[in-house]
Amino acid sequence: MILPKVSAPNLEPSMTNIFHLYPNQSWVSLGRADPEEELSLTFALRQQNLERLSELVQAVSDPNSPQYGKYLTLENVADLVRPSPLTLHTVQKWLLAAGAQKCHSVITQDFLTCWLSIRQAELLLPGAEFHHYVGGPTETHVVRSPRPYQLPQALAPHVDFVGGLHRFPPTSSLRQRPEPQVTGTVGLHLGVTPSVIRKRYNLTSQDVGSGTSNNSQACAQFLEQYFHDSDLAQFMRLFGGNFAHQASVTRVVGQQGRGRAGIEASLDVQYLMSAGANISTWVYSSPGRHEGQEPFLQWLMLLSNESALPHVHTVSYGDEEDSLSSAYIQRVNTELMKAAARGLTLLFASGDSGAGCWSVSGRHQFRPTFPASSPYVTTVGGTSFQEPFLITNEIVDYISGGGFSNVFPRPSYQVHVFMSSATSWNADLHCSICRFLLFSVYSLSPGTNH
Template sequence: MAARGCLLAICISRVLISSRGVFLEPDQKVSVPIGWIQVGRVSASDQILLTFALKQQNTDKLQELLEQVSDPHSLQYGKYLSLDQLSSLIQPSEETLKIVWTWLRNHGVQNCSTVQTSDFLKCFMSASTAEKLLTGSKFNRFTDGHRTLIRSLAKYEIPEEVAKHVDFVGGVHRFPSKNTVISKAWKTSRHRIAGFHLGVTPAVVRKRYNLTASDVGSYENNSQAVAQFLEQYFHQMDLTVFMQLFGRSFVHHTKVDKVIGCQRGIKAGLEASLDVEYIMSTGGNIATWVFSNGGRHESQEPFLEWMTLLSNMSAIPWVHSISYGDDEDSLSMAYMKRINIEFMKAGVRGLTLLFASGDDGAGCREVRKGVNTFDPNFPASSPYVTTVGGTSFKNPFQITAEVTDYISGGGFSNVFRMPNYQLSNQLVTGLIFVLLKDVAVKSYLKRMKSLPPASYYNVNGRAYPDVAALSDNYWIVNNLIPIPWISGTSASTPVFSGILALINDRRFQKGLPALGFVNPLLYSLQGNGTSGAFFDVTTGCHLGCLDEKTEGQGFCASPSWDPVTGWGTPNYPELLKALLLGKVDDP
């Protein structure tokens, strides 16, 4: 022990004298996003909140464990970790903690807090201290007309010996995403002009996906949640009025059970109202939480704030619906890789995270003048979340078959490779493995006669979405006013989330574990030819680049899986039957 302590002291002393700096996020974009303007430098005494993502231990074991607890053929399936067990597995080493704390204290930083997993440090300090700590940073104040933020447009360095122990520093560069729900009654598209539509209500959603009046939650300890960002608040009275208007055909809770954060907004946001009202419509009678991450401090990163909350709560809802995303190319590799680890941490605890696929189709990014490529969305492109695309009714006046919603996000990650559960039915061996080898993504790429040019996407990347639900022309109640024609995958995500929370409810009643990270199970079932669990969406394409090569079109739907609607939309009774499984025996 004495020798180890001596070595550690030597390492710490090197931190004190080291002058060589390392850029932690050299690839992070630092331009000012559209809609934000710089209003001036912060004063030296202004307080800044920085979040230090500390290097974790055993991340390879964490990934292996996630695969085991999510694999329905594994003896470890559903054997999730408690937060204490997770902390013991991944918490930073003693060396990491001592070196980072010494570095901070040597700069006079004392006002810090951590989380139970010990892998995040949130520290308040003056702007002048922050700029000394993060060499090269220059903090300025920015506004979008409603909110102000403190960010640096100059990249930062930290001492080489400290950099070995930190993944990234939050609160420096990233501007929050401004994803919003849209109304096709107010907004036109070159593809379609919104006209009269009867609209989607809870009754329509429940009828389309075969939810009966008795399909509501009843298990006492079940729960579901939505996460809100950027001053998106819901109003309890909106939910009351909404359920009075649209919730008479099923049993439901009359209020949100718990709010984590602050609900201080005078006006409710469309996004917040939509999320809460529809997760509580498909996940009827299930306890619902709202995580309200408003960015209450100017240097806070709301999405990162939500992620750290998950690392600090032992009792937490099983299913989470999140309508949030950024372009992959706008984020640093270090940031995305670490966020993926946070998703794995949630998965090994049995949490199901569902993210909206986005509302820009395949997206489009100009690589250089005259050369474009599709622009994937993150976290939608993460291999460790379930991503939800969007659909529309083929006939707007009937509850009938669905087609692709042209705004539905989807495609292939440029950063993350295609996971095993998409490559093949990797859980089956022998001859059957050979026969089922290309059941998902590769099969789509082989059978489609018309695909975008290969230069527009990464054929080996994680493909998304995984599933879909209606995303077009919803009714909500917002600030006590019924509003029609609200659209976006921000609608389909809480709908699908509520359905999975309802399936969890039935699993709990049978003594089965939570679904957890559900993708391996979904792909395994579909690869084995499980029929009827999804309504296969085979018609329609989504948006691409407005250029001569793609003419505004991205990918198109097809039988089985496709990168617009995934496996399709849920047929609740059959999906329930398929997912009411414990351990699955190999054929």
């Protein structure tokens, strides 16, 4: 989309809405970026009718409602939440005055992604000062502003936040599972292969992927994580010989990177296509780290441009709630609500740190992850076999994530469950106890929760 030529906005000199960088000690500044270097910024435009959208989500999700199951189309959602003409016009004028080019929107028109030079971006967002940083486990290079930015007062009612300035790429949720604290000789572990999962949950070809053409599923890959077709084929040769399965991914949405196959992305695709065998599978890809430093936001923008897409999506990434700005977390939660209104089931990993306890001023507090803590997704934790050498009953795995959101209120349908099972609990429990408060229980492979 090329912005039309319109008169520049009359912006008041006073500023409002100050957005800060959250400190991250693992990233080192290499100095100021070249003023002529280009970067991509995402502008989250203020939406309309969010209370009405929330009501519709409750109605289509409640079995007792006459609207149950009558999900909205993407076009219905767009008609409901599309920014007002005033918002669209004001933001267009603001970006045009700054020299923004190559701007792209989505069907719902509530996001704009534009390319600007560093010089233009710093003029557009007073206070911002872009630096090159290096960090992360793979020594990744990114451009961020260590200083807060401000929005002109005239823009405050029209822009929720600007993405691409502050947040550093989160690390993958895949971690090495700690060795169990046991003594004595331990035998060979059974291993959680596709055959084990299919036997444990009785996933027969008659029940799963029995040829119905309208079944589909999807997973997402971020942070320079990619799957490779050749690895998938080899995996299926090794583990898929005793059940019917699809030979390849049906569709990749986004750009598939050319880097080496990532462990997490590979596991996600391989186990999804083994448990949900013979079902059409899509992969949503957000390559790189510079543009995709808001990975969930980028992924949700892809969903906002697809009218026909799988109804089940699984994502094994997350951030600690307290590492996210209020504007960002609330807006992403709205995007998850939009997906729920369309009947999309979004499965998110609960993490590998129990309830995520940490100490603040000598008091232990929960540290839940997001989007796992959103009321509009299904959060999935991990289990292990009670007898590790047999396919037996399962118990909660001791690294499986969980906890209660510190941002979002508990949904009404969960109140009675919580009150009956947690009357004696409080938020000042020791961290070793916190680990047993879980979102939900399920596991696909050892050492990582899906």
